[in-house]
Amino acid sequence: MTSPPSSAAACALAAPAAEEGALLCIDLAAIVANWRDLCARHGGAVAAVVKADAYGLGAEAVARALAAAGCRHFFVALLEEGLALRRALGEGPMIAVLNGFSPGHGPGLLPVVNTPAMAAAWSGRGPVLLHVDTGMERLGLPMAALDQLPPLEIAFVMTHLACAEEPAHPMNARQRERFAALRARFPGVPGSLANSSGIFLGPGFASDLARPGAALYGINPTPGRPNPMRCAVRLLAPILQLRQVAAGTPVGYGARWIAPRESVIALVAAGYADGYLRAAAGRAVGVLAGQPVPVVGRISMDVTAFDVTGLPAAEGEPIELIGPANPPDALAEAAGTIAYEVLVRLSRRCRRRYL
Ligand SMILES: *Cc1c(COP(=O)(O)O)cnc(C)c1O
Secondary structure: OOOOHHHHHHHHHOOOOHHHOOEEEEOHHHHHHHHHHHHHHOOOEEOEEOHHHHHOOOHHHHHHHHHHOOOOEEEEOOHHHHHHHHHHHOOOOEEEEOOOOOOOOOOOOEEEEOOHHHHHHHOOOOEEEEEEOOOOOOOOEOHHHHHHOOOOEEEEEEOOOOOOOOOOOHHHHHHHHHHHHHHHHOOOOOEEOOOHHHHOOOHHHOOOEEOOOHHHHOOOOOOOOOOOOOOOEEEEEEEEEEEEEOOOOEEOHHHOEEOOOOEEEEEEOOOHHHOOOHHHOOOOEEEEOOEEEEEEOOOOOOOEEEEOOOOOOOOOOEEEEEEOOEOHHHHHHHHOOOHHHHHHHOOOOOEEEEO
16 A cells, blocks of 8 residues: 655655644545545445544545545535535535434435434425335334335435445345345435445445445455555654663553563654554554554553664654554554544544645
Protein backbone atom coordinates (compact mmCIF):
# COMPACT_ATOMS: atom_id res chain seq x y z
CA MET A 1 0.00 0.00 0.00
CA THR A 2 1.58 3.29 -0.97
CA SER A 3 0.29 6.80 -1.24
CA PRO A 4 1.57 9.07 -3.96
CA PRO A 5 4.68 10.87 -2.72
CA SER A 6 2.93 14.21 -3.16
CA SER A 7 0.41 13.56 -0.38
CA ALA A 8 3.00 11.87 1.83
CA ALA A 9 5.24 14.89 1.40
CA ALA A 10 2.38 17.28 2.09
CA CYS A 11 1.66 15.48 5.33
CA ALA A 12 5.32 15.35 6.31
CA LEU A 13 5.55 19.09 5.72
CA ALA A 14 2.68 19.47 8.13
CA ALA A 15 4.50 17.48 10.83
CA PRO A 16 3.16 18.63 14.15
CA ALA A 17 5.11 20.75 16.62
CA ALA A 18 5.45 19.29 20.10
CA GLU A 19 2.97 21.66 21.71
CA GLU A 20 0.36 20.94 19.06
CA GLY A 21 -0.03 17.23 19.69
CA ALA A 22 -1.18 14.69 17.13
CA LEU A 23 -1.94 15.53 13.51
CA LEU A 24 -4.49 13.63 11.43
CA CYS A 25 -3.96 13.92 7.67
CA ILE A 26 -7.00 12.94 5.62
CA ASP A 27 -6.32 12.20 1.98
CA LEU A 28 -9.46 13.24 0.09
CA ALA A 29 -7.84 12.28 -3.22
CA ALA A 30 -7.41 8.73 -1.90
CA ILE A 31 -11.10 8.63 -0.87
CA VAL A 32 -12.15 9.83 -4.32
CA ALA A 33 -9.82 7.26 -5.94
CA ASN A 34 -11.38 4.55 -3.77
CA TRP A 35 -14.89 5.61 -4.82
CA ARG A 36 -13.86 5.51 -8.49
CA ASP A 37 -12.30 2.08 -7.94
CA LEU A 38 -15.55 0.80 -6.41
CA CYS A 39 -17.54 2.32 -9.32
CA ALA A 40 -15.34 0.38 -11.73
CA ARG A 41 -15.89 -2.88 -9.81
CA HIS A 42 -19.64 -2.59 -9.21
CA GLY A 43 -22.19 -3.23 -11.94
CA GLY A 44 -24.40 -0.29 -10.90
CA ALA A 45 -24.22 3.13 -9.27
CA VAL A 46 -22.17 3.58 -6.11
CA ALA A 47 -23.33 5.74 -3.20
CA ALA A 48 -21.16 6.98 -0.33
CA VAL A 49 -22.03 6.11 3.26
CA VAL A 50 -20.93 9.12 5.30
CA LYS A 51 -22.65 8.35 8.61
CA ALA A 52 -20.86 9.09 11.87
CA ASP A 53 -19.10 12.08 10.29
CA ALA A 54 -17.81 9.94 7.41
CA TYR A 55 -16.44 7.32 9.81
CA GLY A 56 -14.75 10.07 11.78
CA LEU A 57 -12.99 11.66 8.80
CA GLY A 58 -15.33 14.65 8.31
CA ALA A 59 -18.61 14.18 6.43
CA GLU A 60 -18.68 17.65 4.95
CA ALA A 61 -15.20 17.56 3.42
CA VAL A 62 -15.55 13.94 2.28
CA ALA A 63 -19.02 14.40 0.75
CA ARG A 64 -18.03 17.61 -1.02
CA ALA A 65 -15.02 15.88 -2.59
CA LEU A 66 -17.12 12.89 -3.66
CA ALA A 67 -19.96 15.05 -5.00
CA ALA A 68 -17.41 16.99 -7.06
CA ALA A 69 -16.20 13.65 -8.44
CA GLY A 70 -19.75 12.75 -9.49
CA CYS A 71 -21.21 10.84 -6.54
CA ARG A 72 -25.00 11.39 -6.52
CA HIS A 73 -26.18 9.32 -3.54
CA PHE A 74 -25.25 9.68 0.12
CA PHE A 75 -26.29 7.79 3.23
CA VAL A 76 -26.18 8.99 6.84
CA ALA A 77 -27.59 7.35 9.98
CA LEU A 78 -29.25 10.28 11.74
CA LEU A 79 -31.58 13.09 10.77
CA GLU A 80 -29.12 15.69 12.12
CA GLU A 81 -26.35 14.22 9.98
CA GLY A 82 -28.65 14.44 6.96
CA LEU A 83 -29.58 18.07 7.61
CA ALA A 84 -25.92 19.07 8.00
CA LEU A 85 -25.03 17.22 4.82
CA ARG A 86 -27.83 18.89 2.88
CA ARG A 87 -26.47 22.29 3.96
CA ALA A 88 -23.00 21.24 2.79
CA LEU A 89 -24.05 19.77 -0.55
CA GLY A 90 -26.97 21.98 -1.54
CA GLU A 91 -29.80 20.60 -3.70
CA GLY A 92 -29.12 17.74 -6.04
CA PRO A 93 -27.62 14.62 -4.53
CA MET A 94 -29.90 12.11 -2.81
CA ILE A 95 -29.38 11.99 0.95
CA ALA A 96 -30.93 8.99 2.69
CA VAL A 97 -31.22 8.62 6.45
CA LEU A 98 -30.66 5.00 7.47
CA ASN A 99 -32.35 5.21 10.86
CA GLY A 100 -35.42 6.89 9.38
CA PHE A 101 -37.27 9.87 10.87
CA SER A 102 -40.76 11.30 11.29
CA PRO A 103 -42.62 13.06 8.49
CA GLY A 104 -42.01 16.81 8.54
CA HIS A 105 -38.65 16.52 10.26
CA GLY A 106 -36.38 16.31 7.26
CA PRO A 107 -37.36 18.20 4.13
CA GLY A 108 -35.21 17.21 1.19
CA LEU A 109 -34.03 14.01 2.83
CA LEU A 110 -35.17 10.48 2.05
CA PRO A 111 -36.08 8.35 5.03
CA VAL A 112 -35.12 4.71 5.05
CA VAL A 113 -38.34 3.03 6.16
CA ASN A 114 -37.45 0.24 8.55
CA THR A 115 -40.71 -0.61 10.30
CA PRO A 116 -44.42 -1.03 9.46
CA ALA A 117 -45.17 2.03 11.64
CA MET A 118 -42.78 4.17 9.59
CA ALA A 119 -44.32 2.84 6.39
CA ALA A 120 -47.76 3.91 7.62
CA ALA A 121 -46.48 7.32 8.71
CA TRP A 122 -44.89 7.98 5.30
CA SER A 123 -47.70 6.74 3.09
CA GLY A 124 -48.53 9.50 0.59
CA ARG A 125 -45.76 11.82 1.80
CA GLY A 126 -43.09 11.41 -0.85
CA PRO A 127 -40.29 9.06 -1.78
CA VAL A 128 -38.67 6.62 0.64
CA LEU A 129 -36.13 3.83 0.61
CA LEU A 130 -37.79 0.63 1.73
CA HIS A 131 -35.43 -1.42 3.91
CA VAL A 132 -36.40 -5.09 4.12
CA ASP A 133 -34.61 -7.54 6.37
CA THR A 134 -33.37 -10.62 4.52
CA GLY A 135 -31.68 -12.39 7.41
CA MET A 136 -29.53 -10.01 9.41
CA GLU A 137 -32.29 -9.35 11.97
CA ARG A 138 -31.07 -5.83 12.51
CA LEU A 139 -33.11 -3.00 10.92
CA GLY A 140 -35.70 -3.45 8.19
CA LEU A 141 -39.24 -4.71 7.66
CA PRO A 142 -39.72 -8.43 7.87
CA MET A 143 -40.63 -9.97 4.49
CA ALA A 144 -44.02 -10.96 5.93
CA ALA A 145 -44.89 -7.30 6.61
CA LEU A 146 -44.86 -6.56 2.87
CA ASP A 147 -48.33 -8.08 2.53
CA GLN A 148 -49.83 -5.21 4.55
CA LEU A 149 -47.70 -2.44 3.06
CA PRO A 150 -49.56 0.89 2.58
CA PRO A 151 -49.07 2.71 -0.72
CA LEU A 152 -45.52 4.10 -0.82
CA GLU A 153 -43.42 5.90 -3.40
CA ILE A 154 -40.39 3.63 -3.26
CA ALA A 155 -37.16 5.12 -4.68
CA PHE A 156 -35.13 2.01 -3.82
CA VAL A 157 -35.85 -1.27 -2.14
CA MET A 158 -32.83 -2.18 -0.05
CA THR A 159 -31.42 -4.82 2.24
CA HIS A 160 -28.17 -5.18 4.18
CA LEU A 161 -25.76 -8.12 4.18
CA ALA A 162 -24.76 -9.58 7.54
CA CYS A 163 -21.64 -11.53 6.50
CA ALA A 164 -20.29 -9.88 3.36
CA GLU A 165 -16.69 -9.84 4.65
CA GLU A 166 -16.81 -13.66 4.81
CA PRO A 167 -17.26 -14.68 1.15
CA ALA A 168 -17.83 -18.36 1.98
CA HIS A 169 -20.53 -17.69 4.57
CA PRO A 170 -23.85 -19.32 3.56
CA MET A 171 -25.74 -16.20 4.68
CA ASN A 172 -24.54 -14.39 1.56
CA ALA A 173 -26.28 -16.71 -0.88
CA ARG A 174 -29.36 -16.91 1.34
CA GLN A 175 -29.68 -13.12 1.52
CA ARG A 176 -29.04 -12.74 -2.21
CA GLU A 177 -31.90 -15.17 -2.95
CA ARG A 178 -34.26 -13.37 -0.60
CA PHE A 179 -33.27 -10.06 -2.15
CA ALA A 180 -34.08 -11.44 -5.60
CA ALA A 181 -37.49 -12.54 -4.31
CA LEU A 182 -37.98 -9.10 -2.80
CA ARG A 183 -37.09 -7.36 -6.08
CA ALA A 184 -39.61 -9.55 -7.87
CA ARG A 185 -42.37 -8.13 -5.66
CA PHE A 186 -41.49 -4.57 -6.74
CA PRO A 187 -41.03 -4.77 -10.49
CA GLY A 188 -39.33 -1.70 -11.96
CA VAL A 189 -38.21 -0.40 -8.55
CA PRO A 190 -34.40 -0.01 -8.27
CA GLY A 191 -32.61 -2.11 -5.68
CA SER A 192 -29.72 -1.46 -3.30
CA LEU A 193 -27.75 -4.35 -1.84
CA ALA A 194 -23.99 -4.36 -1.33
CA ASN A 195 -21.96 -2.56 1.32
CA SER A 196 -18.16 -2.34 0.85
CA SER A 197 -17.44 -6.04 1.21
CA GLY A 198 -20.58 -6.95 -0.75
CA ILE A 199 -19.12 -5.27 -3.85
CA PHE A 200 -16.26 -7.79 -3.64
CA LEU A 201 -18.62 -10.79 -3.52
CA GLY A 202 -18.90 -10.61 -7.29
CA PRO A 203 -21.44 -9.71 -9.96
CA GLY A 204 -24.20 -11.75 -8.27
CA PHE A 205 -24.28 -9.07 -5.58
CA ALA A 206 -24.52 -6.11 -7.93
CA SER A 207 -27.61 -3.88 -7.75
CA ASP A 208 -28.70 -0.44 -8.90
CA LEU A 209 -26.94 1.19 -5.94
CA ALA A 210 -24.12 -0.12 -3.75
CA ARG A 211 -23.67 1.51 -0.32
CA PRO A 212 -19.99 1.36 0.64
CA GLY A 213 -18.58 3.21 3.61
CA ALA A 214 -15.49 1.46 4.97
CA ALA A 215 -13.75 0.82 1.64
CA LEU A 216 -13.98 4.51 0.71
CA TYR A 217 -11.91 5.30 3.78
CA GLY A 218 -9.29 2.66 2.99
CA ILE A 219 -10.49 -0.08 5.34
CA ASN A 220 -9.85 -3.51 3.85
CA PRO A 221 -13.16 -4.85 2.46
CA THR A 222 -11.54 -8.27 1.91
CA PRO A 223 -10.16 -9.23 5.35
CA GLY A 224 -7.46 -11.88 5.20
CA ARG A 225 -6.55 -10.89 1.65
CA PRO A 226 -4.45 -7.92 0.45
CA ASN A 227 -6.21 -4.58 0.80
CA PRO A 228 -7.29 -3.33 -2.64
CA MET A 229 -8.10 0.17 -1.33
CA ARG A 230 -5.84 3.17 -0.78
CA CYS A 231 -5.13 4.27 2.77
CA ALA A 232 -6.82 7.63 3.41
CA VAL A 233 -5.50 8.53 6.86
CA ARG A 234 -2.22 9.27 8.52
CA LEU A 235 -1.89 9.95 12.23
CA LEU A 236 1.41 11.58 13.18
CA ALA A 237 2.60 12.49 16.65
CA PRO A 238 5.81 14.34 17.53
CA ILE A 239 8.43 12.92 19.85
CA LEU A 240 8.30 15.01 23.02
CA GLN A 241 11.24 13.36 24.74
CA LEU A 242 13.83 10.62 24.18
CA ARG A 243 15.03 8.60 27.17
CA GLN A 244 17.90 6.18 27.42
CA VAL A 245 16.96 3.39 29.84
CA ALA A 246 19.13 0.60 31.23
CA ALA A 247 18.17 -3.08 30.99
CA GLY A 248 15.68 -3.91 33.74
CA THR A 249 14.12 -0.41 33.86
CA PRO A 250 10.28 -0.35 34.11
CA VAL A 251 8.55 2.13 31.79
CA GLY A 252 5.15 3.82 32.13
CA TYR A 253 2.00 3.44 34.25
CA GLY A 254 1.90 0.29 36.28
CA ALA A 255 5.56 -0.35 35.41
CA ARG A 256 4.20 -2.99 33.02
CA TRP A 257 7.07 -3.01 30.54
CA ILE A 258 10.60 -3.73 31.68
CA ALA A 259 13.41 -2.91 29.25
CA PRO A 260 14.95 -6.24 28.22
CA ARG A 261 18.18 -4.46 27.23
CA GLU A 262 19.53 -0.94 27.18
CA SER A 263 16.91 0.92 25.14
CA VAL A 264 15.98 4.28 23.71
CA ILE A 265 12.37 5.18 24.43
CA ALA A 266 10.52 7.87 22.47
CA LEU A 267 7.60 9.53 24.26
CA VAL A 268 5.17 10.89 21.66
CA ALA A 269 2.32 13.37 22.01
CA ALA A 270 -0.65 11.07 21.37
CA GLY A 271 -2.68 8.75 23.53
CA TYR A 272 -6.12 7.32 23.97
CA ALA A 273 -7.63 10.82 24.18
CA ASP A 274 -6.64 11.14 20.53
CA GLY A 275 -8.17 7.79 19.65
CA TYR A 276 -4.96 5.78 19.90
CA LEU A 277 -6.71 2.81 21.42
CA ARG A 278 -5.44 1.87 24.87
CA ALA A 279 -6.29 -1.79 24.26
CA ALA A 280 -3.62 -1.89 21.52
CA ALA A 281 -0.72 -1.57 24.01
CA GLY A 282 1.68 -4.49 23.81
CA ARG A 283 0.86 -5.21 20.15
CA ALA A 284 0.63 -1.90 18.26
CA VAL A 285 3.56 -0.45 16.36
CA GLY A 286 4.40 2.97 15.00
CA VAL A 287 6.62 3.72 12.02
CA LEU A 288 9.83 5.73 12.31
CA ALA A 289 12.30 6.11 9.45
CA GLY A 290 10.41 3.40 7.58
CA GLN A 291 10.87 0.90 10.43
CA PRO A 292 8.22 -0.50 12.75
CA VAL A 293 8.70 0.61 16.35
CA PRO A 294 6.71 -1.18 19.07
CA VAL A 295 4.57 0.57 21.66
CA VAL A 296 6.01 -0.20 25.10
CA GLY A 297 4.06 -0.13 28.34
CA ARG A 298 0.58 1.29 28.64
CA ILE A 299 -0.87 3.85 26.27
CA SER A 300 -1.79 6.83 28.42
CA MET A 301 -4.21 9.67 27.75
CA ASP A 302 -1.78 12.07 26.10
CA VAL A 303 1.49 10.18 25.72
CA THR A 304 2.63 6.86 24.26
CA ALA A 305 6.09 5.28 24.56
CA PHE A 306 7.82 3.55 21.63
CA ASP A 307 11.04 1.56 21.62
CA VAL A 308 13.20 3.30 19.01
CA THR A 309 16.50 1.69 19.96
CA GLY A 310 19.01 1.81 17.11
CA LEU A 311 16.96 4.16 14.92
CA PRO A 312 17.71 7.79 14.04
CA ALA A 313 15.13 9.35 16.39
CA ALA A 314 15.14 13.02 17.38
CA GLU A 315 12.93 15.06 19.66
CA GLY A 316 10.41 16.99 17.55
CA GLU A 317 10.37 14.36 14.79
CA PRO A 318 7.05 12.60 14.18
CA ILE A 319 6.26 8.92 14.58
CA GLU A 320 3.49 7.63 12.32
CA LEU A 321 0.86 5.91 14.45
CA ILE A 322 -1.47 5.15 11.54
CA GLY A 323 -0.69 5.43 7.83
CA PRO A 324 -0.24 3.58 4.57
CA ALA A 325 2.54 1.41 6.01
CA ASN A 326 0.63 0.90 9.26
CA PRO A 327 -3.04 0.96 8.33
CA PRO A 328 -6.12 1.29 10.54
CA ASP A 329 -6.71 -2.45 10.09
CA ALA A 330 -3.37 -3.17 11.82
CA LEU A 331 -4.15 -0.97 14.83
CA ALA A 332 -7.59 -2.56 15.00
CA GLU A 333 -6.10 -6.03 15.11
CA ALA A 334 -3.70 -4.94 17.85
CA ALA A 335 -6.62 -3.57 19.87
CA GLY A 336 -8.95 -6.53 19.27
CA THR A 337 -11.44 -4.48 17.29
CA ILE A 338 -12.23 -3.52 13.68
CA ALA A 339 -10.82 -0.63 11.66
CA TYR A 340 -14.28 0.97 11.59
CA GLU A 341 -13.96 1.57 15.32
CA VAL A 342 -10.38 2.84 14.96
CA LEU A 343 -11.53 5.52 12.51
CA VAL A 344 -14.64 6.67 14.36
CA ARG A 345 -12.65 7.02 17.57
CA LEU A 346 -10.02 9.35 16.11
CA SER A 347 -10.79 12.26 18.34
CA ARG A 348 -11.66 15.88 17.84
CA ARG A 349 -8.45 16.75 19.68
CA CYS A 350 -6.22 15.73 16.75
CA ARG A 351 -5.59 18.64 14.47
CA ARG A 352 -6.87 17.77 11.03
CA ARG A 353 -5.37 18.51 7.70
CA TYR A 354 -7.11 17.65 4.45
CA LEU A 355 -4.95 16.81 1.47
C1 LIG B 1 -23.03 1.32 7.60
C2 LIG B 1 -23.89 0.75 6.51
C3 LIG B 1 -23.36 0.55 5.23
C4 LIG B 1 -21.89 0.73 4.90
O1 LIG B 1 -21.19 -0.43 5.32
P1 LIG B 1 -19.62 -0.62 5.06
O2 LIG B 1 -19.34 -1.97 5.60
O3 LIG B 1 -18.94 0.45 5.83
O4 LIG B 1 -19.40 -0.48 3.61
C5 LIG B 1 -24.23 0.14 4.22
N1 LIG B 1 -25.53 -0.09 4.49
C6 LIG B 1 -26.07 0.06 5.72
C7 LIG B 1 -27.51 -0.25 5.94
C8 LIG B 1 -25.25 0.45 6.78
O5 LIG B 1 -25.78 0.56 8.01
